[in-house]
Amino acid sequence: MSTAFALGYPSTKFEPTGLVDLSSKTERERLSGSALKGFFNLVSKWNIKDEDARELLxxxxxxxxxxxxKNPSRLLDVDRITRISFLIGIYKALHIIYGDKLADEWVSLANKNAIFAGRTPLQYMLSGGLIGMQTVRKLLDARRGGV
Structure with missing residues (x-):
């Protein structure tokens, strides 16, 4: 028995945007100032000490x-833009999942999830660096998606 149609994805009007090439100086110049402004707003809302904020960067x-x-108009390297991107994604996911108050406190609350082993998400990200931030981002994206 033959089929008269080909299997495939349904048609959609959605057109994905291209990936941002962070190796491009032009792209990093475009993103750096707003990334730093967003970072400083985020650490303020999360009440993160300057010492920890420096470590997150x-x-x-x-x-x-x-x-x-004082002057966020500068060129960031790929590592710092990536770190800030993860943190902003975490911030956004928290505000989708929880109300504003809990969303802004969440990173400083002890967490029983096996990933954190009783530590706060902030402690986990500080000790795990970029990979720790990526893990927290993936965890929250999965929660946001209902997983």
């Missing part, structure tokens, strides 16, 4: 941190 000096905070 990959470990920068006090002087660089305060200069970036």
């Amino acid at each position: 990959g470990g920068i000096s006090n002087s660089a941190f305060y200069e970036w905070k």
Whole structure:
């Protein structure tokens, strides 16, 4: 028995955007200022100490941190833009899943999920670096998707 149609994805009007090439200096220039502004807003809402905020950025000096905070118009490297992207994604997912108050407190609350082993998500991200941030982002995206 033959089929008169080919299997495939249903048609859609959605057109995915292309991936951002962070190796491109032009793309990083376009994103860096708004990424840093978003980062500083996020750490303020999460009440993160400056020392921890510096570590989330990959470990920068006090002087660089305060200069970036005062003047966020600068070119970030791929690692720092990626870190900020994960954190902003975490922030967004938390605000979709929880109300604003819990969403902004969540990173500082002890968590019984096996991933965190009783630590706060912030402690987990600080100790796990970029991979820790990616893991938290994936966890929240899965929760947001109902998994």
